[in-house]
Amino acid sequence: MKRVICFGEIMLRLNPKGYLRFTQATELEASYSGAEANVAVSLANFGFNAAFVTKVPAHDIGQCAINDLRRFGVDTAEILRGGERLGAYYVEKGASQRASKVIYDRAYSAIAGIKPGEFNWEKIFNEACWFHFTGITPALGDGTAAVTMEAVKKAKELGLTVSCDLNYRKNLWSKEKAGKVMSELMPYVDICIANEEDTADVFSIKAEGTDIDKGQLDKDAYCSVATRFAEKWPFKKIAFTLRGSISASDNEWSGMLYENGKTYFSPVYNVHIVDRVGGGDSFGAALIYAQLSGYDNQKSINFAAAASCLKHSIEHDFNLVSIDEVETLMAGNASGRVQR
Amino acid sequence: MKRVICFGEIMLRLNPKGYLRFTQATELEASYSGAEANVAVSLANFGFNAAFVTKVPAHDIGQCAINDLRRFGVDTAEILRGGERLGAYYVEKGASQRASKVIYDRAYSAIAGIKPGEFNWEKIFNEACWFHFTGITPALGDGTAAVTMEAVKKAKELGLTVSCDLNYRKNLWSKEKAGKVMSELMPYVDICIANEEDTADVFSIKAEGTDIDKGQLDKDAYCSVATRFAEKWPFKKIAFTLRGSISASDNEWSGMLYENGKTYFSPVYNVHIVDRVGGGDSFGAALIYAQLSGYDNQKSINFAAAASCLKHSIEHDFNLVSIDEVETLMAGNASGRVQR
Amino acid sequence: MKRVICFGEIMLRLNPKGYLRFTQATELEASYSGAEANVAVSLANFGFNAAFVTKVPAHDIGQCAINDLRRFGVDTAEILRGGERLGAYYVEKGASQRASKVIYDRAYSAIAGIKPGEFNWEKIFNEACWFHFTGITPALGDGTAAVTMEAVKKAKELGLTVSCDLNYRKNLWSKEKAGKVMSELMPYVDICIANEEDTADVFSIKAEGTDIDKGQLDKDAYCSVATRFAEKWPFKKIAFTLRGSISASDNEWSGMLYENGKTYFSPVYNVHIVDRVGGGDSFGAALIYAQLSGYDNQKSINFAAAASCLKHSIEHDFNLVSIDEVETLMAGNASGRVQR
Amino acid sequence: MKRVICFGEIMLRLNPKGYLRFTQATELEASYSGAEANVAVSLANFGFNAAFVTKVPAHDIGQCAINDLRRFGVDTAEILRGGERLGAYYVEKGASQRASKVIYDRAYSAIAGIKPGEFNWEKIFNEACWFHFTGITPALGDGTAAVTMEAVKKAKELGLTVSCDLNYRKNLWSKEKAGKVMSELMPYVDICIANEEDTADVFSIKAEGTDIDKGQLDKDAYCSVATRFAEKWPFKKIAFTLRGSISASDNEWSGMLYENGKTYFSPVYNVHIVDRVGGGDSFGAALIYAQLSGYDNQKSINFAAAASCLKHSIEHDFNLVSIDEVETLMAGNASGRVQR
Amino acid sequence: MKRVICFGEIMLRLNPKGYLRFTQATELEASYSGAEANVAVSLANFGFNAAFVTKVPAHDIGQCAINDLRRFGVDTAEILRGGERLGAYYVEKGASQRASKVIYDRAYSAIAGIKPGEFNWEKIFNEACWFHFTGITPALGDGTAAVTMEAVKKAKELGLTVSCDLNYRKNLWSKEKAGKVMSELMPYVDICIANEEDTADVFSIKAEGTDIDKGQLDKDAYCSVATRFAEKWPFKKIAFTLRGSISASDNEWSGMLYENGKTYFSPVYNVHIVDRVGGGDSFGAALIYAQLSGYDNQKSINFAAAASCLKHSIEHDFNLVSIDEVETLMAGNASGRVQR
């Protein structure tokens, strides 16, 4: 069973039920998630040996986060316990013209406070073939940035493939800081995953001719971004998620994979949204699965796009779809006929 | 008040709330349903004297099934008590490209274990004018197949109209077995209801030129199927539901009625789905209502299509719409303006 | 802070969860609303000093109504306590071709039983610059009609701007009665808000060439209605909400403002509906906000249409959107991208 | 199957979940109940043919009330449809030293507005052997008082046994009015059911030496009340419920039956309360069941006390216990061991 | 209307439903509370003009806290907006031998980060007659300690009565730090409220002969503690809550008031617990109400004990009982008879 290591934060996600606004809610759904944790769950769900590495407090809420990962098959043996608090975030689901809202309460979390040396990467990477992180982890603080650097260096040394999802979060750090820190990490990255905003925000590489609020997608522009991106860093492959935002209820969704000057586009899906949070993470996870399963580039991007298309129909951040379901959609069956 | 007898199984239906997947649910909505029970509820709701005939265990869960039928006005006086278990099934609601899923747990139910002679059909049919069953009932076991044969013979003897919805379920029996058993029952059937898959699965009569996963509907093909079907069995009328599956969230829906070489098509409705389970049953019930109310063929198929269109907007299996609501839609008002 | 006085009824609103029909519900969501109360909440939410004037029983359910208004910042100091009951209404949410249903149980409410002299309008209007009521208030009974007349006279005397939303409710009074009573109140009204049904029902002024059940909108027809309406009463401005009902799930929504023979149309929004009850009230409130904020006519109607477009994405009657959210939509961003 | 006719009001009961106060609730549990409806449900549940006679509006909420009765086996064929509204009441569950609270909103209900002649008692009483009403029904208005008189006269004429639960409600009528109206009905009553407050409130017959708020029970005092009561009216039997209120969470509960100068006391139960509303009604129903089943007086009062003791462990008003459960408790087994 | 100013933190309270443990919960009830906020709500509920002073973030969750205070009538006009986060705490309700659990996540809250000068106490205390704080506020950080000192000095200068509930929280500061900081604040306090643990923890004054885990109460010991306490600081009055912990489900509860060497004990209540969090705060609030209402010492302590006894029967932290309910219990009626 292929072993993949994901490193980052897991948070308590709190959201009102259905379409209630924060100011209407007297109950909140409690689940657990984080960009890299979501990837780990997807991979475990697809049958891989996925381990998640983080630090959570030694209290019951920290335990709940671990339990939720275990429930979906993630190896939690390398998670450290300690620190003051588990990060949290609040999600309010949008609809029609009303956008979804996310309020983060993640500062001072246990993982944000880690220091180099707390994790034994040599041991953690034992028997692993892949390491995944996102731009959120180094953004949490200088400690996590340093530990991420420890991890990628050790990963490369041990021959693991390294993937990174840029995932720029403007409320965690400035574009300048992000650009600087990420630039130091990029040389260790084999596969870079991003959306059109990330490359602009972090590395000032813009997809000209697109207006994300208008939902226009321009294949050439994406190709141009990838090319410039590939010139800058020695990535093996670059993958983009392409989201056309029609409204908070309806999106277009597809993906692009770039290798050696060639681009591979998936079909475009019109998705009627149940919960779009975690869509990008599910794309990254499916791409890792596809690559580790030896799929060619077209099949890889098709698998990643189909898997993450399905994520939009699932509540909360984890993408709980089976390989069968992804393959059925890849094969062109989007009819949603009842499976009895 | 016209009296209709429906015979079959009633099960406990368990589904996660909203769009949660099975693996996310810690609570399940509990309702009761079954292909023929759904028909009985529709007819009682339309004001007919509808009786449901089955066997349920003598415990509280069996009583719950009876209570739910009584609540919606179905006559439950002829239901036998006994046997080991009430069948159950699990439903997970799909959305967008993700299909709904049904997991059956109906084997060894009380009704599946019945034997010829347990029901007094002569008494049950007293004052009744119509008998309805579906292909699910004889599929439950050799006992139910034999008892269904008892029932249709007695029904014909007593002059009742007999309707059958083919309702092929591949997890209950093979196509071969279904074809054999149903072929023996068909001579007693006056009105046969089906969809394009059923006729292919049970009697190998295919609607050429349709691809149900692509959602294409072809009027000529349906006409051809009905014609070949009518040549094979002495049905008075044949009715088809026509579903175009755009996604798990959106369907096209209409119906066709065939008599003496002529076909009558209803308008096509674009439905935004709340719950599509029971859609076919609501069509059958509305067709029975229309026929017993003396509607002509065009009005009958329009009524059946409109009633079952509305079913898709209602949670769970029972079609709790009023005749007024059906007639408003038949009259062309699909605007959904608030009724104050 | 600008002070606006709204006068009318507040009721207990009871609705089944999600898309359940009344006959399926064993739990009801309880909120509080009323045409003018909804306006007051919108205005308080936008930062105005909005007071709501009514009478509610001196028991806990009456207190709940007050608490809900206070929660959203409405000044409840002028609400009288007494009378027998709090009006209630039941809402069943429609979907697709199935219309939403409202059952009123508002007769004999405390406010319906008030008599002239119970409210001290001189004191209530102190420091206020605007008075708002709707056609529902005088429809509640002869007492409320008389008190409304007291209020508008005093409001004009004190120099307040007076706005009225026609809001015809056929189950409260006949068209004849409505025409008669409203005709006496109209001379005191500066800004009249209506939809195309109201003007026809109350004053027999019809928008020719529209068929609301078909969802067709005809700008010229609306202009013609406004012109005829303006000839009849000395309104400063007339505003219309324009609803195109595609289904219970999808509507077109826009607004028109008329002044001195000129019409100003907002963009048309395609809304995927969460809850459309209160849509008209949110339009009126936003128009008042815009006028009091000195917006020109085009910006006013754009603000009102955008604010009320967003209302359709919010559960229950209150329009809990921020000015920022309205302005983002007015600026053309309807993409529903997640706001982090 | 013995047929019993119960006549009175059925209301929508709304209560916050668990121990939430009204002012905390955003959801309300919706059930249906009424003093005489509760008796009908108990009797149907025990296997009798119990019919409930009332009038409810012709809208969906009225239908819900009927459906809930049907669900539990009550014959609803004689229920009239019409009138303006269904009465409602709000219940807030107490705990420990905090009392439960009931707020009625039942004025102007359909049943309160009935007039003599609306019910065909001759037809209703066909094949029936017992008629039951409570003091609430004549309290609803002059119409219901007159119709109750119609009913008892016809019942006696046709040889039915008549039972009445005094059930004084101070918010429906004054003690004087109650005394006057009930005095006219008492001559037709065979079995009178009451608690110690009712006899004092309606007929000024006090159980001296008891203080209900202190929870003291004095057998002699109850015997004295019954004796005086029996002297005044020609009752065959008189039954009392005896409640010792330790707190809102814990009560003592027992019953007394009086006939011909002799009293029969049931055991006293210490009940830990789930929901005590409907406790008295369940006592009355069980007494009727016992009398119609030919139980002697001691067994009758034991059955009634045990059945109503169990009611306190059941949510909402209906007493959904089986005869087996009552008999197990009567036999002395109050251990609550799990029944597998 | 008497105006009371309460100063402290308001937090988001998250608790699993019913008796679920943290590790079982997928939904959390969300309410808002804090020791001094709870006092403000009680006083507003009793009809006083109660203002709460704090600082909450300028995001929606901060707004929710304000809305919940407004809902229950608290004046929120002096609340500052800003800072990073709203403190939160998690509550798991205990039962029988299993204790309730509280996990705090309050560090780095907006209020914990305030600095001297942020609040204009002169303006805040305008028209106020009482200032209340608890030992939690200065424990939040050096900033809150300094601001509390500002407040009590200004309060004394302006002639307000100052009350303080010691409320020692070991996870916020050490006993040594608490002793030092509180010692500086005590000279400004008129009425000191505590329980037997607080005086020991903060000032090393122990109630000898009591063992709180055994639930023993010893009047003499409490008197001795109060005497020693009164010798140390110039309090006008000292009040103690006395809790006898039989189990997590059942407690004994009473209070003591001390003035000038004399002690006044309330009756002891046996409470069956719904939610005991906030019990002490409700005691403090009721004592303030009693003192401001001019009750004598015995009536004051009886009112405070009865009000806080009732709190134990109410979910969440706010004590939503009416003066009527408190007075009924004070009068000796603890029977919990239904109030209709």
Place this chain on the structure above:
Amino acid sequence: MKRVICFGEIMLRLNPKGYLRFTQATELEASYSGAEANVAVSLANFGFNAAFVTKVPAHDIGQCAINDLRRFGVDTAEILRGGERLGAYYVEKGASQRASKVIYDRAYSAIAGIKPGEFNWEKIFNEACWFHFTGITPALGDGTAAVTMEAVKKAKELGLTVSCDLNYRKNLWSKEKAGKVMSELMPYVDICIANEEDTADVFSIKAEGTDIDKGQLDKDAYCSVATRFAEKWPFKKIAFTLRGSISASDNEWSGMLYENGKTYFSPVYNVHIVDRVGGGDSFGAALIYAQLSGYDNQKSINFAAAASCLKHSIEHDFNLVSIDEVETLMAGNASGRVQR
């Protein structure tokens, strides 16, 4: 980490919320449990390496059972997938005099259909030191009885300690069959766990002088049962749970351990019940933990009784208490003071 193997069935547990009866429920709480699975969860929760061995269907409901075990740390790697159905059972919570009810629907489950040879016990027992099963497993069918024999033989061969909880279920097999099968398994059992009913039902060894429905406990009688039991089989130790059933809401609870003619009784706890299902299983698990931790007999029975006492305060079957919580109670602190 000590490794314990538990073998048996895991079922879907469905129960109405709170105290609702089956016939009132429209939602059911879904959890997963089984006598031996409950033991595995307890042991994993206490920090042991606990593996659960069973067979569940290869569908989503089977996966849910596995996920729930994983969530609480149980090793599920040895669970087979296949078979037709997952067993289920329905639980209705009793209160006061009304008993809890359990309806089993476990026949024909995947595990009930296993055959010898399906499990590789040699591999399963690798690194394990303890094997636990209950009398339910061999009762499921001849296959499970044979496989249990395989397991105990291999366990003894490999030197594992074997524990068995008699757990007689009358609806699974007759006393005669149970006596015969269990008699063949007993020679391999080191530690036998039972209650007073089991020994009587399975081996006709009665605790004279006890009447479980009366809740009387007689130490001598239990000692006598254990002695006779120990004479019959070569157990190292025998443990009894002792339940005194006061009502469905309140029980007395304690345990006894017997070794070599000596008995060790735990303290008796008065428990106010949240959910008593799984109480016996939590006792067995805690006893295994105590024995494997090297506790002496008195400490072992105290630990087992305290842990299982706490179970009664926890919803559903799993005993989610920490060792700290058990030790606090063992130390005599049953006060339920809030743990902050």
